[in-house]
Amino acid sequence: MKQNTPIIYLDYNSTTPIDNRVLETMILYLNPNFANASSSHKFGLESNQAVFEARKKIANLISAEDNEIVFTSGATESINLAVKGIALANLDKGKHIITLQTEHKAGLDVCNFLATIGFEIEFLPVESDGILDISRLKKAIREDTILISIMYANNEIGVIQPIEQIAKIAKENNILFFSDATQAFAKIPINVKELGIDALAFSGHKFYAPKGIGGLFIKKGVKCQALLHGGGHERGLRSGTLNVPAIVALGKACEIAQAEMSQTQTYVEELRNFLEQELLKINGTRVNGSQIHRLFNTTNIQFENIDGDALIKALDYICVSKGSACTSVSVEPSHVLKAIGLSDDEAYQSIRFSLGKYNKKAELEETIEKIKLIITDFRNMLF
Amino acid sequence: MKVYLDNAATTPLAKEVLEAMLPYMQDYYGNPSSIHAHGRQTRAAIELARKKIAQLLNTSPSEIFFTSGGTEADNFAICSSIDTFGLRRAITSPLEHHAVLHTLEYLQKTGKIQLDYVEIDAQGNLNYEHLEELLKNNSPALVSLMHANNEIGNLYDIERIGELVKAHQGIYHCDTVQTVGYYTHDLQNLKTDFIVGAGHKFHGPKGVGFMYMNAQSKIHPLIHGGAQERNMRGGTENLYGIIGLAKALELAYENMAATRTHLEGLKKYMIEKLQTNFENIRFNGMSGDMDKSIYRVLNVSFPPSEDSDMVLFNLDINGVSASGGSACSSGSDVGSHVLRALKPEMNRAAVRFSFSKYNTQAEIDYVIEKLLELYPKPVLQS
Numbered sequence: 015m016k017q018n019t020p021i022i023y024l025d026y027n028s029t030t031p032i033d034n035r036v037l038e039t040m041i042l043y044l045n046p047n048f049a050n051a052s053s054s055h056k057f058g059l060e061s062n063q064a065v066f067e068a069r070k071k072i073a074n075l076i077s078a079e080d081n082e083i084v085f086t087s088g089a090t091e092s093i094n095l096a097v098k099g100i101a102l103a104n105l106d107k108g109k110h111i112i113t114l115q116t117e118h119k120a121g122l123d124v125c126n127f128l129a130t131i132g133f134e135i136e137f138l139p140v141e142s143d144g145i146l147d148i149s150r151l152k153k154a155i156r157e158d159t160i161l162i163s164i165m166y167a168n169n170e171i172g173v174i175q176p177i178e179q180i181a182k183i184a185k186e187n188n189i190l191f192f193s194d195a196t197q198a199f200a201k202i203p204i205n206v207k208e209l210g211i212d213a214l215a216f217s218g219h220k221f222y223a224p225k226g227i228g229g230l231f232i233k234k235g236v237k238c239q240a241l242l243h244g245g246g247h248e249r250g251l252r253s254g255t256l257n258v259p260a261i262v263a264l265g266k267a268c269e270i271a272q273a274e275m276s277q278t279q280t281y282v283e284e285l286r287n288f289l290e291q292e293l294l295k296i297n298g299t300r301v302n303g304s305q306i307h308r309l310f311n312t313t314n315i316q317f318e319n320i321d322g323d324a325l326i327k328a329l330d331y332i333c334v335s336k337g338s339a340c341t342s343v344s345v346e347p348s349h350v351l352k353a354i355g356l357s358d359d360e361a362y363q364s365i366r367f368s369l370g371k372y373n374k375k376a377e378l379e380e381t382i383e384k385i386k387l388i389i390t391d392f393r394n395m396l397f
Numbered sequence: 398m399k400v401y402l403d404n405a406a407t408t409p410l411a412k413e414v415l416e417a418m419l420p421y422m423q424d425y426y427g428n429p430s431s432i433h434a435h436g437r438q439t440r441a442a443i444e445l446a447r448k449k450i451a452q453l454l455n456t457s458p459s460e461i462f463f464t465s466g467g468t469e470a471d472n473f474a475i476c477s478s479i480d481t482f483g484l485r486r487a488i489t490s491p492l493e494h495h496a497v498l499h500t501l502e503y504l505q506k507t508g509k510i511q512l513d514y515v516e517i518d519a520q521g522n523l524n525y526e527h528l529e530e531l532l533k534n535n536s537p538a539l540v541s542l543m544h545a546n547n548e549i550g551n552l553y554d555i556e557r558i559g560e561l562v563k564a565h566q567g568i569y570h571c572d573t574v575q576t577v578g579y580y581t582h583d584l585q586n587l588k589t590d591f592i593v594g595a596g597h598k599f600h601g602p603k604g605v606g607f608m609y610m611n612a613q614s615k616i617h618p619l620i621h622g623g624a625q626e627r628n629m630r631g632g633t634e635n636l637y638g639i640i641g642l643a644k645a646l647e648l649a650y651e652n653m654a655a656t657r658t659h660l661e662g663l664k665k666y667m668i669e670k671l672q673t674n675f676e677n678i679r680f681n682g683m684s685g686d687m688d689k690s691i692y693r694v695l696n697v698s699f700p701p702s703e704d705s706d707m708v709l710f711n712l713d714i715n716g717v718s719a720s721g722g723s724a725c726s727s728g729s730d731v732g733s734h735v736l737r738a739l740k741p742e743m744n745r746a747a748v749r750f751s752f753s754k755y756n757t758q759a760e761i762d763y764v765i766e767k768l769l770e771l772y773p774k775p776v777l778q779s
Contacts (some may be wrong), residue, residue: 021435028436037422044415044602050407050543052707054716057401082644087465087604090622090632120631122624127621139674207658219633224422226465226604226635241619243503244468244496253496254406326433333433386603 026220026370027169027197027312032263033222033283039266040224043259052247052255059118061258068265075268076214078231084248085261087313088228089196090120091241095214095252096192096230099238100161101133103192109183112136114146115353116174117166118166119193122349125163126172143305144173149383151183159189166195166204166214170350170366172304172312174198181210188295190236196220196228200271201309202279204251212236218260222371223267227260278371283310285378286369290315292382295338302351302364316356316364325365328388332381335366399716404753404770405575406720407696410641411600411767417644418602423546429634430625441634443492446481446643450607453650454592455638456584462626463639464609467574467595468496469619470608472540473630474570475500477538477616479510482568486538486548488531490515490523491738492551498734509642512527515736519739521551521682524699526559532565543572544580544592548735548749549682550694552576568614574598578655581583590614593645593766596638600753601645605638656754663752663761668695675700675772681747698741700772705746708771712748715767720749747754749755 032040043064049077051061066080073080086092093217099109113125125135135156140146146164162184167174177193184191191215195204206214215235219229224377232238244253271278282385290313291307297320315323316336322336337348347361356364369378401409421442427435429443442460452460464470474550475497479482487501487510505512513531516524523542532538540562545552555571562569573582578599582592591614595606610616622631649656668685671678681696683689699708709721721733736747750764 023427023435025428025431025433028431029426031426041415044418045410045412046408048407048597049718050403053403053406053718053720055398055403055713055720057399057718058406061735086470087635088632091465091620093622094631115491118622119613119624122621123631144490156753217633224635224637225633226638242469242472243500244471245452246495246499253472253499255603257465257602259602294629323418323432329433331434333427333431334437335431335433381526389467 016321018330022220022381024367024373024381025333026333026334027112028227029219029372030222031372033267033270034042035270036223036263036266037317039336051258052245063259064262065256068260068261071268072229075200075272076231077324078206078303078325079234082231082234084230084251085256086132086228086252087214087226087231087257088219089194090391092215092217092228092230093120093194094119094124094214096232096240097121097161097163097237098128099241100190100192100213100236101128103237103239104160106154108160108163109133110136110153110156110159110163111163112138112154112159113163114138114140114165116140116144116168117163118169118194118196118281121163121165140353144163144168144171144350144354145307146175146180148176148183150296151180155183155187155189161190161192163192166198166374167309168303169197169349170198171314171354172309172368173303174202174307175215176308177211178209183211185210197309200268201311203275206231206233210329213238218264218267221267221271223264224260227257227264229264259357282369282371282373285373285375286311287314288375289313289369289378289382293385296386297385302356303354312366314364316360317389318363318390320363320364322362324392325388326383329384333386336364351379398760398763400756400763402717402719402720402750402752402754402756402760405598405602405749407597408600408753409755412603413648414644415643418641419516421637421640429636430623443634443639444634445736446639447604449509450646452478453646454582454584454609456609457612459627460610461583462610462629463634463642464606464630465604465606465635466606467572467593467598470595471570471572471591471608472500472562473608473619474593474610474616474706475539475541476504477551477577477619478568478570478591478614479504481616482535484510484539484568486511486513486535487530487541488513488515488538489541492521492546492549493541493543494547494572494574495734497543500725501541517738521546521549521735521739523553525554525557525561529561532561532567537568539568539570541572545575545691546735548733549693549696549739550690551682551699552689554689555587555589563588571687575694576747578646579653579691581650581653584609596642596645597721598746599645600774601648602638602641604633607642652754653725657692659754660752661687663758664695664755666758667750667761670761671697674769675763678735680747681739681741685710691711693748693752695751696747699746699748701742701744702746702772703744705744708746709748711771712764712767717764718769720751721747
């Protein structure tokens with residue numbers, strides 16, 4: 015990746031740069047191979063073939079069948095399609111849906127919308143480490159529960175939910191299980207077949223593929239209603255001209271992720287641990303959420319008596335975030351941090367660092383130094 | 398020789414557009430919703446793109462919403478306006494794109510609306526009196542009638558439709574996917590509540606489009622989650638797509654007159670060549686009429702032949718990409734719903750040729766030459 019700005023980017027959970035290898039593959043399908051994948055001429059069939067191959071790579075990464083992958087414009091659309099589509103297609107079985115208080119805004123908004131049209135939503139709390147206590151899920155299940163929607167890994171604190179157990183309980187109770195895997199997909203191994211997940215959402219721009227493309231795994235036989243109607247693309251589940259270049263890019267990014275997953279994990283985890291350990295040496299800092307069941311690239315740290323916004327501003331060319339970018343314009347404290355028991359003040363004093371494969375140790379050293387200086391400054395002003 | 402004459406399905410991405418997109422694919426990748434420097438940069442770029450598009454369409458940036466393409470924009474406008482305004486009726490025509498028809502049929506099937514179709518004639522012309530009757534007789538309706546048909550190229554009088562709809566307190570959604578970038582849309586003066594555009598129809602990228610929503614007709618979101626697009630459309634913005642979309646529209650407006658002259662020339666030339674070389678050639682819909690059809694679509698009805706199914710196939714073998722109808726239904730093997738609605742004669746092959754600024758007269762000559770090989774004179778004169 016070309017970097018001509020001095021920016022230190024530690025916000026990979028928000029979005030990632032495109033991998034050069036992904037971009038190179040993609041550009042060919044922007045031009046000259048621009049044909050509509052639904053066209054029946056040879057030129058169109060070439061695009062269709064490229065889509066076919068990309069679909070295979072994506073399915074392969076999560077051990078799904080090719081025809082269980084539906085392309086969308088991103089995870090938000092996938093979540094809308096899965097949660098609304100499954101809810102509306104399974105009305106005959108009930109109107110009760112179970113989800114978590116700590117879901118991404120997209121999941122929460124969709125559930126809140128469903129509540130306005132007659133569905134009953136149970137927003138389960140999580141424990142202070144951010145993880146769901148399975149017994150709460152068991153207790154929440156009712157006769158008319160049709161769907162459990164629980165994210166794979168949290169975008170703000172990185173904690174990974176007990177997906178295997180959730181899937182098992184869902185299956186035992188004949189309830190469909192959807193997981194928003196936007197943050198986990200292509201980062202950690204996911205085997206939808208073994209886990210027994212019914213639907214799973216993902217987004218390209220979280221793993222070095224472009225923005226504006228994502229997908230939904232939906233298990234064969236799961237009833238789901240389309241959100242976008244039209245030409246009948248994607249087996250009628252998602253109409254609209256296929257975004258061929260972005261789909262090809264998504265396939266390439268999955269192929270790279272599969273080949274390099276463990277080495278990326280080792281590399282990034284070491285950097286994250288280094289950053290975390292050094293920052294924890296500063297007085298009045300602590301990690302939000304579980305440090306055990308957590309994505310290898312994320313750490314969410316609370317800096318006592320330091321305003322998060324002021325810290326982000328002072329960090330200037332070092333890009334970090336308060337929490338989800340999708341809600342960053344909001345002045346409300348993070349709903350995730352509140353759900354794990356933080357006060358408003360504590361939530362406002364927390365910063366998310368999310369790392370990626372292009373980070374260098376020197377960048378983290380610089381970040382640590384800068385944070386130490388800023389905090390000393392702030393605290394001197396205070397006392 | 399390779400000749401691409403399927404530009405109504407999708408167009409090649411313009412080099413200038415790719416150049417505008419590349420920096421945002423390589424260097425400026427921040428999430429536009431992030432508050433740090435990287436995010437603020439890309440946020441500014443998106444808002445500039447929105448402003449540019451709004452200026453070209455003579456409207457306010459606050460009325461432009463980015464989507465994943467034309468289909469989403471159509472679904473958004475239709476589903477959400479029915480829902481928001483509590484409309485119980487919709488009026489459309491059997492010639493609309495499936496993104497409109499199937500969406501309305503879905504709403505009808507679920508019992509949300511009663512759906513009426515405006516009468517059309519064998520050339521695909523709308524019966525405007527019938528539209529008025531439908532509007533008069535009942536409660537306010539959503540009217541979804543396109544600007545130009547994607548298969549037969551018919552141009553419709555959207556000013557007249559707008560007047561009629563507004564005289565009866567209806568909501569007017571106009572699928573303008575085929576005309577955005579080829580005709581000017583003066584949204585301050587058009588009586589449309591919603592129009593839509595898709596980048597890849599005018600040399601922009603796939604996977605991005607927009608919906609114009611008149612500020613007086615504010616609707617609920619279709620895709621929930623996140624505060625993007627002023628709470629109207631959740632999801633991280635397709636940054637490079639949006640940059641490409643705005644650049645492509647800007648280019649289209651800059652060169653509109655020249656493109657029009659060039660494409661009208663090609664279309665006229667092809668009509669003449671077909672008429673002089675083939676007996677009994679016809680044009681589906683109004684596409685043979687330069688004034689009543691969009692200048693980039695020509696839908697040819699070839700003389701009756703046993704091998705009518707083979708025309709498209711043989712053209713393809715000879716490197717000519719054209720279409721039997723809309724690409725969106727290709728492969729489903731049910732034929733074109735538009736041509737079916739016009740009740741054409743059997744055994745006449747229908748081929749849609751659709752042009753772009755990159756096509757040349759030499760390419761048309763090549764297509765004619767190949768067609769002459771497929772249709773030897775004796776068969777013609779029988």
